[in-house]
Every structure is written in C-alpha cells, then in structure tokens.
Amino acid sequence: MLPSYFEFYNPVKIVSGHKALDNLPYELSQMGVTRPLIVTDKGVVAAGLIQVVQEAFGSSGMTIGAIYDDVPPDSSVDVVNAIAEVYRANGCDGLVAVGGGSPIDTAKGVNIVVSHDKGELKDYMGADRLTGPLKPLVVVPTTAGTGSEVTLVAVIADIKRNVKMAFMSRHLLPNLALIDPRMTLTMPAKITAATGMDALSHAMEAYTCLQKNPLSDAHATAAITLISRYLPLAVEDGKNATARLALANASCMAGAAFSNSMVGMVHALGHATGAVCHIPHGVAMGIFLPHGLAYNLPERAEIIGELLLPLGGAEIYAATPPQSRPERLLESLNKLQKALEIKAGLPMRLKDAGAREDQLGEIALKAINDGALMMNPKEMDMEDAKAVLKKAF
Amino acid sequence: MEKVYQPLRPGRKWFKELVAHVVFFVLGRAFQSAAKLDAGIRREVAEWEEGFTLAMCILPKGPSMLLKKVDGRIRYAGWAKEDADLIIRFKNIESAFLVLTPQMGSARAFAENRLSLVGDVARSMSFVRCLDRLLAYLYPAFICRPLVKRMPPVLRPVRRRLYIYTLGIPFGL
DSSP, rough: OOSSSOOOEEEEEEEEEEEEEGGGGHHHEEEEEEEESOOOOHHHHHTTHHHHHHHHHHTTTOOOEEEEOOSSSSOOHHHHHHHHHHHHHHHOEEEEEEEHHHHHHHHHHHHHHHHOOOOGGGGGGEEEEOOOOOOOEEEESSSSOOOOOOOOOOOOOOOOOTTTEEEOGGGSSEEEEOOOOTTTTOOOHHHHHHHHHHHHHHHHHHHTTTTTTTHHHHHHHHHHHHHHHHHHHHHHHOHHHHHHHHHHHHHHHHHHHHHHHOHHHHHHHHHHHHHHHOOOHHHHHHHHHHHHHHHHHHHHHHHHHHHHHHHHHHHHHHSSSSSGHHHHOOOOOOHHHHHHHHHHHHOHHHHTTOOOOOHHHHHHHHTTTTTGGGGOOOOOOOHHHHHHHHHHO | OOOOOOOOOOOOOOOHHHHHHHHHHHHHHHHHHHHHOOHHHHHHHTOOOOOOOOEETTTTTTOEEEEEEEEEEEEEESSSOOOOOOEESSSSHHHHHHTTTTSSHHHHHTTTEEEEEEOOOHHHHHHHHHHHHHHHHHHHHHHGGGGGSSOOOOHHHHHHHHHIIIIHHHHOO
C-alpha cells in the first residue's frame, strides 16, 4: 500500500557491530566533543558495562567529564536538574547515555536543560517546543527493545505534580547510536524476551498503523525477520553474540520505523498499563500485541497478513493462501509468545503480570487519551478499550 | 541584453485565505454551540482546566482561531493573537485548505504530517474526539464518514445541525 504522501527523517548515525564501542572517542571528537558526561544507572555499573565504556576511552587522549550513575528506573525532573549541575560543574560539552530507556530519556532531558539558558524542563514539554539543535548526544543501548537511540521522544516524571511529561522534537534525536553486542550479553532471559517483544511491537505497529510508508515498512520488516529468527536463540543462550547483535540491530531498525510511522493501540494500552499497574513496558507489549492486531484485523487484514512473511518465513507464507495469512500470523505470534513464556517466564495475560481486574477501567481511560491512538487504523473508544483489556486479562 | 536576477515576492492566495478565515469562524462558533448541546463534547471539555486555550492556525502568519474555556464552557475567542496551551498548526495554506474544506480528516492530516502540534498530546486526543463529534453535526453522513475512523454516535444530528447553522454560528448561541 503506497501512501499518497509521507515523511521520513532519521539523521542518527548508526555504528553497529562487534567492538563498535571502541569508536566512541573518535566519533565524539568528530562532533567537537572533548569532555563528555556519561549518564547511566546502577544496573549498568553492576553488570560491568560501564567498565567496557571507560576502557573504550583508553589511549584516546579524551577526558571523561564525569560518570553520573544514579539514574533511577523512572527518571524525574530533580534527577535531570542534578545531572545538569554535574554537566556544568565539570565543563562538559556533550552527553553519552549508556543504558535502557531510563538513562537515555534522562540524557535527552538533561540535553534540553543544558542547551537552554532560560526556563525549566517543563517549559519544553509536549510536541515541537524545542526550536533549535541541542548539544551532541551519543546513545549506547544496553537493552534491545526501546529503540530510544533513534527516537525523538523522551518521558520524564514530574514527581511533585504526579505527571509524566512527554517531550517530542526532532532535536531530541541523538547524533549517534553505538550498537555493540557486548552491551546486551548480560541481559537476563526474561528481560531479553520482554525487550524483544517491545521491538517486535514497534515494528508490527509501524507496519500496520496509519502513517506506514515504504521506508518505515522496509525497516519494520527487516526488524521482524531478525527478531523472529534470533529472539528465541538469545533467550536460550544469552552469550550468543550474533543473536545479541541481531536483536540490537532489529531494535534500532524498529525504532527508526516507529519514529516515522508511529505506533497505535498496543502502545496506548501498554503506556496506560505501565502507568496504572507498573507492569514493565516490554511485558505489556508482549501481552497486547496479538490483541491489538486482532482488533485492527477488520481494517487491516491484508497488511497484517503480509507480516507472515517476515515472522513465519518464506515457506509458511507461500504455503498459506492470502485470506488465511492474518490468522496464520496470529498463530505464529502466539507460538512465539508461548515459547517465550516457557523459556523465559514472560507472562501472556495481564493477571499473570500483576494487574487487577478493578484497574481495567482506569487503564482504558488513560489509553484513549494516549497520543499513540491517533495513528491506530481503527477507532478505539472507552468501551472498545475495556473489551480488549478484558480479553487480555 | 543581460538577464537580471533579483528577489521575487510570491503573491498571496487570497481566495484560500478567505475560505480559511470563514471556516475558522464557522468552526469556532459551531464548537461553542455544539459544546452546549452534545453530552460527549461536554464531558471532554469538563476535563479541560479553567482558562485552557486552544488555537488553530496556519503557518507562518495565516488565519487562525482561538477557543477558550471560561466559566466551565468553551468560547470562540476570535483570532489567535496570543500563545495558547495547545496549538494545532497547519504547515501551509494548501494543507489547511484540504482539511478545512473538508477533503481530509484530522487523523489522515496528522498521518501525513500536514499538521504540527505544540503542547500536551493527551489534550489533543480529547480535542480530536470533540472535533469528530462536531463534524457529525456540521455535515451529513456521506461527507462526514470519510473524515473520521468511525461515525460518532450523536443524538438528533439533523435538528442540532439546524440549531448550529441558524443560531449557533450567526449569533454564538
């Protein structure tokens, strides 16, 4: 399906492969950075990953401005302001985020603060509030799911006002994404499975939602092919560097796809479930993905059927008549989910993930106000959302 | 004779600007009126904070409209002269013309990046739901259907359409 009009923007340089991290000082110097501030969290430090980053600076002649390693799982305005102080006190001139979604979003928030002389973080909340380029930002992902290394979004909590602030701007896109399989080797099987399903949901929603276009489709289908082949391998053997690199690449491509074609109801429900029940995002994505595809089936049957090729493979696709492909796709997805449930303990139902039935109404209300819903092919109102949630429960 | 190269000043698209002015006025007044009649729009607006402002404008300095919540009700406040809490910006007059005439729905306009949003995205979702309901009052089903993902279930559309066109838009009732 060719859209009559589309836009695609991904200016992030991607450096991906074995020992890619060793290029970090060179790439920073190319951006004019001499004293980078590294933003990370305790989990990354405990896994020994920050050591790998530090070693990459060996013999480079570059000074690390500071390493801030106290980013909490849900970053807040106070954390962002504290890091901005560290940045200024140490005369830093660029940022390197090392971690999963939280350190990356935090670094994006810090970048807003240190790049503007005036105002507070909340002044820049919402879409398109940033009007000029920010300081150089490099992202080194340590999970293979969020795709934050190529997205233009950051979410930071304002604990005092009890709201999650979303920032969307092309200026939030990092300058460089460094993908090195060493950074994801230590991820436990359950997190590998959940982040893999997150990446899969990015790719599948990018392919099926209203803003799909030929370039996002290319990224999305390539990502699905890699996830289908390598996610079970990475869950089974976490030390498989090839599988880790494949998943990190898939996550990055899925990120580029959904950053340009957006996501839909699966993410709207997932964001809401995360906010109400604190279920990890990847787990929620794994649960909602088949329900979202099934809900959108009446509007998108042919497009959903096309996904059988990257997910199920050429032989299954060719052997399945076109009208049966959407059903077969859902079967293949279900098979993948069951394998991940058995091998990694990834929940398939909301109740198994810790949600309560009395929370479904609140989730539905939050979901219908989520911006992701705009690009969903089929309308979802409060009652529809409740019905989908009930099925997923 | 040597060819002279000099700056050009492209003309204005007066007709399309005029249409946009008129449609913004109609839309603003109709929204004010429908917010009174329709329970669905009332419920959405009740969630907006008092004093909330919403602007629709055409970049860079084209026609615009401002909606403001005053005393719990939404009011059409004319041109958007001030900054607003939520701003929906058409990137050019041609895109605005497509949406305002109405040849293109809001979801497709967003999908084609013809609009840019400044402000809280959650609030814009609420506004779009209101806009869909408003379209169901403003236009007969055969015009409205291609503009929305699903026809909003509105009550007494013909009677209310008559009210909006005869009293709401001309007199702001």
